[in-house]
Amino acid sequence: MAFEYAPAPESRAIVDLAPSYGLFIDGEFTEAADGTVFKTVSPSTEEVLAEVARAGEADVERAVGAARKAFVKWSALPGAERGKYLFRIARILQERARELAVLESLDNGKPIRETRDIDLPLVAAHFFYYAGWADKLRHAGYGPDPRPLGVAAQIIPWNFPLLMLSWKIAPALATGNTVVLKPAETTPLSALFFADVCRQAGLPRGVVNILTGYGDAGAALVAHPDVDKVAFTGSTEVGRAIAREVAGSAKKVTLELGGKAANIVFDDAPIDQAVEGIVNGIFFNQGHVCCAGSRLLVQESVRDEVLDALKRRMATLRVGDPLDKNTDIGAINSAEQLARITALAEAGEQEGAERWAPPCELPSAGYWFPPTLFTGVTQAHRIAREEIFGPVLSVLTFRTPAEAVEKANNTPYGLSAGIWTEKGSRILSMASKLRAGVVWANTFNKFDPTSPFGGYKESGYGREGGRHGLEGYLSGAAEPVKERGERGGRSERGEGEGGRDR
Missing domain, CATH: 3.40.309.10 (Aldehyde Dehydrogenase; Chain A, domain 2)
Known part of the structure; x- marks a missing residue:
């Protein structure tokens, strides 16, 4: 006889949703330059959860500029100091795990037992893991004096919003890079709540910037000349477009695309x-x-x-x-x-x-x-x-x-x-x-922050997670830190490392 299950709903009262949210640029929430907004909807009820600012080219310019400015001081910090920020973020994520799990289920549609028992523990684990790498980069196997690349443009999908965010932001910060991240337009809320986590952790202004919006914002971010690294997870079609856009440039690229396992x-x-x-x-x-x-x-x-x-x-x-x-x-x-x-x-x-x-x-x-x-x-x-x-x-x-x-x-x-x-x-x-x-x-879908993940052929190239996940954010050559507008390093000398042909 089948068991009958009584309803066991998790309360959504723990999540305090505001009517509207702005872009997170240079440590502050701000409206889009042209005032454009869009609505994010709960897929299980079609309820409008909030109104969110829609980034355009002007907002991309502001965010990349803030990240470039912040890179000078952030990359100069000793690795142990950067690691402290990542440890702090990880602890706050653990403290706010129930809130974030409910939010993720509301905005994404996935079951609460997955967000609570799988996603959030892995999110915190990735920040803990890369916090430990922050002062050990010389021992990672990527040269005697590995250096951060600069500004990382990161575009993530809607299927694992917070987890994909952690896969990208944690290694980028540990290696001394700064970030402009664009979440998927259908699941922007957990990334915006993560911006609040960054402020709660005291992360310096401009180190993490979050632009909510559609594909045009992502395209502008990828094409921006002051971006040094592009990390994308999503469809193979968009991955091809990104590869074409950055071809011939000094931008380093990792693509995690589709699959048919x-x-x-x-x-x-x-x-x-x-x-x-x-x-x-x-x-x-x-x-x-x-x-x-x-x-x-x-x-x-x-x-x-x-x-x-x-x-x-x-x-x-x-x-x-x-x-x-x-x-x-x-x-x-x-x-x-x-x-x-x-x-x-x-x-x-x-x-x-x-x-x-x-x-x-x-x-x-x-x-x-x-x-x-x-x-x-x-x-x-x-x-x-x-x-x-x-x-x-x-x-x-x-x-x-x-x-x-x-x-x-x-x-x-x-x-x-x-x-x-x-x-x-x-x-x-x-x-x-x-x-x-x-x-x-004899298992499937098992993930761990210490283990690399990535594919071949039309599934992209590059790896995320583990020691391998550091490679996409490092250059082996010792290069001077440049202010914005002083791009005399990798780009002009042609010393950048391009991506390999998932």
Whole structure:
């Protein structure tokens, strides 16, 4: 008999939302230069949460100027002093974790148990980790006297707003760079609350600047001549545009883009454990995960057993209010994303795949999509080739390890993969052949600040996290710190390090 769960809502009263928010530039909140604003909406209810300033080119100019000015003193601080600020930020994030978890669920739509138990602990952990690196950069392996690059332009997506912020801001500050960050237009609130965390921590003015807005603000930020580093997480399409924009310049670039990960289950895998990993791999955060295990490759001999167990498990997933602690799958982030998921799912049916979803009553307001799987999928189906970025799983089969490798690598992406087997030798053999930046063995979607993350091919290039995450913010040559307008260093001498061809 199935358990009946009484509602267990987290109170939203802990979050004090203002009617409107400005841009965070040079340590102060300010209106956009042209006064333009936009609304941020809760995807679970379509309720307007707040009005937010929309940055334009003039605001980008102000923010980059503030970051350039702040860079002179910030980069000159001893690493141990910079580390103290990062430790302070980490502690404040822990103290305000409940508030930020509720805010993230409101603005993003993901379940509170994910923001509370996964996102916020990892956010604080990244700042703690890079605080420890701040005075040890000479031992990181990037030259005897590694130097900060200057101003970092950072653009983050809507699927993990605070976590992606921490992945980018923490290593940038630890290495002595200053930051102009643009959050996604659908999830600006947690970044603005982080600005308040920076003020609470006493971070010097201009070290972190936050510009809320649309793609035009991000494009202006990437193109700004006084930006030394571009870090982007988002779609492959936008990543290509950024790569074209910075080509031929001295700007250092890291791109973390799309994915179409294969989750490979062999006949000797622990089935119940594998099913939990499959569910976590594709339905965590509504499938809004670039490294989601959206292609399930099952060895033919255990296909029926795995599918039966998977359907039983999917039938227990609870879809609904993100603030309810019982919720497993929250709201789709936006009407636009829901339309894309719906269109690709319909394409799967039209192309002959068999669609299945458990009985699921969806809320009447907001943006929702049930957990869904497709069987009878071939590598030619769009649902097996294109990134859906939603709770949709495509199931394919294989007979031999060689066939599994061939199918797993048959994608323009190369971000992640999963392997389920009891044989350690098979794990090592498969991992060495899979063209993926991260390969999980008998688990999926496990992250740690000490471990690098990134991909190959159309999944981008560069790494975030771990010691490797420092590289994108450092130059090995000792260079004099320049005031704004005195760019006689890397750019004019042509000594900058460009990105490598995720």
